[in-house]
Amino acid sequence: MTKKIAVLPGDGIGPEIVAEALKVLDCLKQDFGLEIETEQALIGGAAYDVKGTPLPEETLALAKAADSVLLGAVGGPKWEPLDYSVRPERGLLGIRAELELFANLRPAILYPQLVAASTLKPEVVSGLDIMIIRELTGGIYFGRPRGRRINENGEREGFNTLIYNESEIRRIAHVAFQIAQKRNRKLCSVDKANVLECTELWREIVVEVGCEYPDVELSHMYVDNASMQLVRAPKQFDVMLTDNMFGDILSDCAAMLTGSIGMLPSASLDKNGKGMYEPIHGSAPDIAGRSIANPIATVLSLAMLLRYSFGDAGSADRIEKAVITALDAGYRTADIYSEGMTKVGTAEMGDAIVSAL
Amino acid sequence: MTKKIAVLPGDGIGPEIVAEALKVLDCLKQDFGLEIETEQALIGGAAYDVKGTPLPEETLALAKAADSVLLGAVGGPKWEPLDYSVRPERGLLGIRAELELFANLRPAILYPQLVAASTLKPEVVSGLDIMIIRELTGGIYFGRPRGRRINENGEREGFNTLIYNESEIRRIAHVAFQIAQKRNRKLCSVDKANVLECTELWREIVVEVGCEYPDVELSHMYVDNASMQLVRAPKQFDVMLTDNMFGDILSDCAAMLTGSIGMLPSASLDKNGKGMYEPIHGSAPDIAGRSIANPIATVLSLAMLLRYSFGDAGSADRIEKAVITALDAGYRTADIYSEGMTKVGTAEMGDAIVSAL
Ligand SMILES: CC(C)[C@H](C(=O)O)[C@@H](O)C(=O)O
Numbered sequence: 106m107t108k109k110i111a112v113l114p115g116d117g118i119g120p121e122i123v124a125e126a127l128k129v130l131d132c133l134k135q136d137f138g139l140e141i142e143t144e145q146a147l148i149g150g151a152a153y154d155v156k157g158t159p160l161p162e163e164t165l166a167l168a169k170a171a172d173s174v175l176l177g178a179v180g181g182p183k184w185e186p187l188d189y190s191v192r193p194e195r196g197l198l199g200i201r202a203e204l205e206l207f208a209n210l211r212p213a214i215l216y217p218q219l220v221a222a223s224t225l226k227p228e229v230v231s232g233l234d235i236m237i238i239r240e241l242t243g244g245i246y247f248g249r250p251r252g253r254r255i256n257e258n259g260e261r262e263g264f265n266t267l268i269y270n271e272s273e274i275r276r277i278a279h280v281a282f283q284i285a286q287k288r289n290r291k292l293c294s295v296d297k298a299n300v301l302e303c304t305e306l307w308r309e310i311v312v313e314v315g316c317e318y319p320d321v322e323l324s325h326m327y328v329d330n331a332s333m334q335l336v337r338a339p340k341q342f343d344v345m346l347t348d349n350m351f352g353d354i355l356s357d358c359a360a361m362l363t364g365s366i367g368m369l370p371s372a373s374l375d376k377n378g379k380g381m382y383e384p385i386h387g388s389a390p391d392i393a394g395r396s397i398a399n400p401i402a403t404v405l406s407l408a409m410l411l412r413y414s415f416g417d418a419g420s421a422d423r424i425e426k427a428v429i430t431a432l433d434a435g436y437r438t439a440d441i442y443s444e445g446m447t448k449v450g451t452a453e454m455g456d457a458i459v460s461a462l
Numbered sequence: 463m464t465k466k467i468a469v470l471p472g473d474g475i476g477p478e479i480v481a482e483a484l485k486v487l488d489c490l491k492q493d494f495g496l497e498i499e500t501e502q503a504l505i506g507g508a509a510y511d512v513k514g515t516p517l518p519e520e521t522l523a524l525a526k527a528a529d530s531v532l533l534g535a536v537g538g539p540k541w542e543p544l545d546y547s548v549r550p551e552r553g554l555l556g557i558r559a560e561l562e563l564f565a566n567l568r569p570a571i572l573y574p575q576l577v578a579a580s581t582l583k584p585e586v587v588s589g590l591d592i593m594i595i596r597e598l599t600g601g602i603y604f605g606r607p608r609g610r611r612i613n614e615n616g617e618r619e620g621f622n623t624l625i626y627n628e629s630e631i632r633r634i635a636h637v638a639f640q641i642a643q644k645r646n647r648k649l650c651s652v653d654k655a656n657v658l659e660c661t662e663l664w665r666e667i668v669v670e671v672g673c674e675y676p677d678v679e680l681s682h683m684y685v686d687n688a689s690m691q692l693v694r695a696p697k698q699f700d701v702m703l704t705d706n707m708f709g710d711i712l713s714d715c716a717a718m719l720t721g722s723i724g725m726l727p728s729a730s731l732d733k734n735g736k737g738m739y740e741p742i743h744g745s746a747p748d749i750a751g752r753s754i755a756n757p758i759a760t761v762l763s764l765a766m767l768l769r770y771s772f773g774d775a776g777s778a779d780r781i782e783k784a785v786i787t788a789l790d791a792g793y794r795t796a797d798i799y800s801e802g803m804t805k806v807g808t809a810e811m812g813d814a815i816v817s818a819l
């Protein structure tokens with residue numbers, strides 16, 4: 106049966122990089138008979154400009170009806186003067202919440218071809234392969250009460266609520282333990298249990314869930330130490346489990362260890378494995394429209410989509426191998442360029458991957 | 463007039479490293495006539511064990527009466543089973559709050575002698591000199607309501623409140639701008655204004671305060687991007703301004719860039735410049751009692767104390783130069799050891815610094 110992908114290019118470099126992923130998908134459809142249809146819709150600033158909201162009803166309806174979602178990126182300085190409630194980011198947060206995509210999988214893998222692109226010394230990072238599992242629909246991102254008010258002294262005051270309940274922590278912990286079981290059976294849960302009661306509960310529940318996975322070695326780390334250890338000795342980590350806010354910070358740090366935020370895909374899954382897939386990087390407004398963005402993170406997001414949501418490991422493998430072939434052939438977009446390589450633009454990188462499929 | 467330092471060694475390696483700083487102070491008193499007296503008191507787990515509380519009244523009274531405070535470190539696994547309200551960390555948070563030490567200055571400096579100890583490539587970090595200004599008595603660390611409860615579904619729930627008002631943001635922003643003025647007039651304020659209303663206010667107020675410092679170039683960065691940029695190109699930063707939680711995470715990451723969390727001092731100041739000084743690193747229970755801890759961060763914290771709270775730049779310079787002389791002579795504790803250097807223990811490093819004074 107034909108499956109459907111809702112394609113949401115978004116803002117900045119979003120449309121450029123999504124176009125390359127679709128080229129890859131088209132090739133797979135033509136040459137390998139994949140039965141997949143795509144339909145595009147607006148999200149983020151692009152949606153606000155046309156519809157006055159970053160998450161129009163028809164976009165949400167399409168995403169809900171589709172079997173899975175491929176997203177580019179949202180946001181940019183153009184929309185920063187807007188009120189908080191209609192900023193592009195609200196589109197992204199809104200779709201995460203509406204689709205209940207609570208499990209965000211963020212791999213940080215250093216491709217051997219890119220060791221030179223990392224700012225860390227080769228002996229510290231080569232072979233790096235971390236999977237960060239970030240809780241995505243709870244915590245301080247969504248907690249209430251939140252907002253701004255005038256306090257009793259007549260001053261402006263801003264407030265947000267970090268909040269998690271048992272079942273929210275439990276379900277993301279299960280995801281993390283199950284992924285750890287398929288990898289090296291080592292899970293490090295990150296919290297700030299020495300200061301924040303909310304994350305004290307986090308630790309408690311993770312320990313409880315851990316009893317069901319005696320084959321996984323569970324450890325705990327305070328978030329400040331984790332951000333330090335990521336720089337000191339990142340290879341000590343295999344799977345990391347974090348809340349929404351800490352995951353936002355640590356996954357960007359981990360991604361950068363690989364020298365290439367432009368390389369890394371991500372998956373955001375609901376409890377049935379339906380998911381939204383997007384590059385870890387943002388909309389990069391500074392380079393938008395210049396055809397120099399790296400499409401690999403988005404192409405690999407498509408691979409993750411096929412693997413996790415459509416159970417098509419064959420096609421996912423094929424894409425991942427094609428990316429490696431393109432890297433082996435020396436093709437590099439500007440963000441991952443190092444001496445002696447062939448510098449290419451967005452579309453040329455897409456072409457190189459397609460011809461390696 | 464004789465000035466008084468309250469000395470709070472704390473837990474783990476705290477007593478060992480503080481002892482070395484006091485050796486340095488004694489030498490300065492004897493050889494250069496500094497009129498300073500010290501008095502020790504318990505804090506953290508050490509205080510809990512004797513007094514049943516991590517911040518005994520007499521410790522607080524001493525700290526309040528003294529002209530400034532030198533602290534080692536608190537915490538350790540021994541006290542982790544304890545209830546949150548009496549853990550060693552509460553002693554540290556309590557004294558910060560009671561003394562209203564809202565401005566935490568955390569330099570991340572890479573000593574040229576230690577380039578080899580950094581996990582980052584020399585071209586990325588050599589010459590690194592960042593000053594992180596962290597708000598220390600507000601935000602989610604202290605916000606109320608906080609705690610745990612059973613929700614309407616009968617589930618456990620944990621919650622904390624991130625909250626800042628105008629004057630809290632204003633006073634830390636002034637500190638940051640004034641420090642930026644004395645450095646390279648570049649200030650980067652870190653927030654998550656695209657998601658959290660509280661940090662949206664943070665950004666707004668920082669912009670307002672910035673109008674009073676037209677000579678300082680102000681920029682803003684989302685916290686996830688900041689953690690990435692610290693790894694990608696840390697030398698782009700000069701002074702960074704953060705809230706309490708983000709500062710906790712980013713300052714540890716920045717410290718590690720220098721290859722040596724054992725090297726970095728910090729100052730926590732109140733509005734009159736009275737302060738508490740402590741190494742950035744923790745109590746390192748794994749190496750406590752083994753006489754291998756690096757005392758330099760604590761020795762440099764004493765230097766900061768003399769400079770900022772006692773206005774004695776001469777003695778501060780003398781200490782800082784002595785540390786450099788010891789490094790130039792090749793002395794290295796285990797944490798900063800690299801091939802060809804002379805590995806020394808805690809007391810030997812202290813002696814090397816004293817003899818270079
Ligand atoms: C754009 C922003 C709302 C988002 C987040 O903070 O979650 C982004 O940084 C991410 O990590 O996906």
Ligand SMILES: CC(C)[C@H](C(=O)O)[C@@H](O)C(=O)O
Pocket residue numbers: 299300329537551554555710
């Ligand atoms: C020990 C802990 C409470 C403390 C903090 O989180 O502030 C420490 O990590 C620090 O950075 O000084």
